[in-house]
Amino acid sequence: MDIRQLNYFVAVYEQGSVSAAARQCCVAQPSLSSALRQLEQELGVSLFTRLPKGVTPTEDGEKLYGHAGRLLAQLQSLKASFSQPVARVKFRLGLIRALGVERMSQLLREFSNSLPGLELHLVEPDELCDARIITPQLLKAGEAFQPIWQDNYLLAIPPGSALMLQEKIALSDFENLPLIKRTPCDAWNALYPELVRRGIKPDLRADIQTIEYALGLVSAGVGCALVPDFDNMQQRNDVILRPVNELKLERTIGLAYPKNSNTEPLTMLLQQCLQAASR
Known part of the structure; x- marks a missing residue:
């Protein structure tokens, strides 16, 4: 068992799809499937039940997810303890409800990973914020809108x-x-x-x-x-x-942001939204 296999397993668990996990991990789907089979063989269990569209975790998969999450978090904490401190960058993002847990989790994870030191605060869309993920009907004067x-x-x-x-x-x-x-x-x-x-x-x-x-x-x-x-x-x-x-x-769901703003976090978020829109 290695960290690569655990990362692939967590990605499949959270995405509910091998193909979506492969895209997230930037790896070919056959390579990810092979690593997952090796992990199942090593543990002697089946981690997922294959469905016509996607997968669902077995009882053993649920058990492993808890252990894998803690182990990967500890590894990330270990790496961070040897890293130079970075300046914290606060970014307030307003979200409407019912955006879809899987796709929003992926978007926020990619956004957070793209900017070291990012301190992301999720707030209601009518609160003071740097950008909002909303429908066009909620757009305010002075905001641009990027469909996602x-x-x-x-x-x-x-x-x-x-x-x-x-x-x-x-x-x-x-x-x-x-x-x-x-x-x-x-x-x-x-x-x-x-x-x-x-x-x-x-x-x-x-x-x-x-x-x-x-x-x-x-x-x-x-x-x-x-x-x-x-x-x-x-x-x-x-x-x-x-x-x-x-x-x-x-x-239509999209990113609303001030037209006159060009901060680094907003630029990175726009890039992630464009990538999400192209999938």
């Missing part, structure tokens, strides 16, 4: 619902449909006024803020909910995802 991700929204449906037999959901299907409202949500802001305009009345069962709670309620059979089509959504087997017909439900 384009998200489509799907309707998450409880398993067993009759709607799971349909390839697409029509707006008429929302009549009396048990529905979970999630705010703030760009898709909800587009869907609900259109339902009102057409005289369609869904059965609102809950009003919550986070995607995680919305998916939990869908999984429990409470109702349906609009969710962004993140990569990890397709790996869930406790909800059914279907597109909504007749209405374009999407949002």
Whole structure:
């Protein structure tokens, strides 16, 4: 077992995908897969269950992740103890909710690693900050906007619902449909006024803020909910995802920053956002 194998294992665990981990580690996918197999053979266990789209950790994988995280953190601390101190650079980044844990973790990790001494503070988007990751609707005067991700929204449906037999959901299907409202949500802001305009009345069962709670309620059979089509959504087997017909439900996520600012941290963050947008 070596540090390289552990780094690859942690990357696969956090990304939920061998190909995404290979891109993050800047290594060919076959090389990473080979190192992962060697690690599994050495430990005599299977660390991941392979799925049609991505992987999920086994019980042994969960156990190793805790040990690997502590070991890699200790190694990083050891290296840092022999490094020359660097000047701390504070950067306040405002974030809206529901940005996608995996992709945001990767973006923030790459940003932090690109600038020694960076002290990153994550704040609400309406607080004083150096830049914000938001939708264009929240853009302020004097800010430039660099798009990063384009998200489509799907309707998450409880398993067993009759709607799971349909390839697409029509707006008429929302009549009396048990529905979970999630705010703030760009898709909800587009869907609900259109339902009102057409005289369609869904059965609102809950009003919550986070995607995680919305998916939990869908999984429990409470109702349906609009969710962004993140990569990890397709790996869930406790909800059914279907597109909504007749209405374009999407949002753009990007970096908003002062037009007259050209600090080093902002320049580095812009570069990371451009790279994320090109993936």
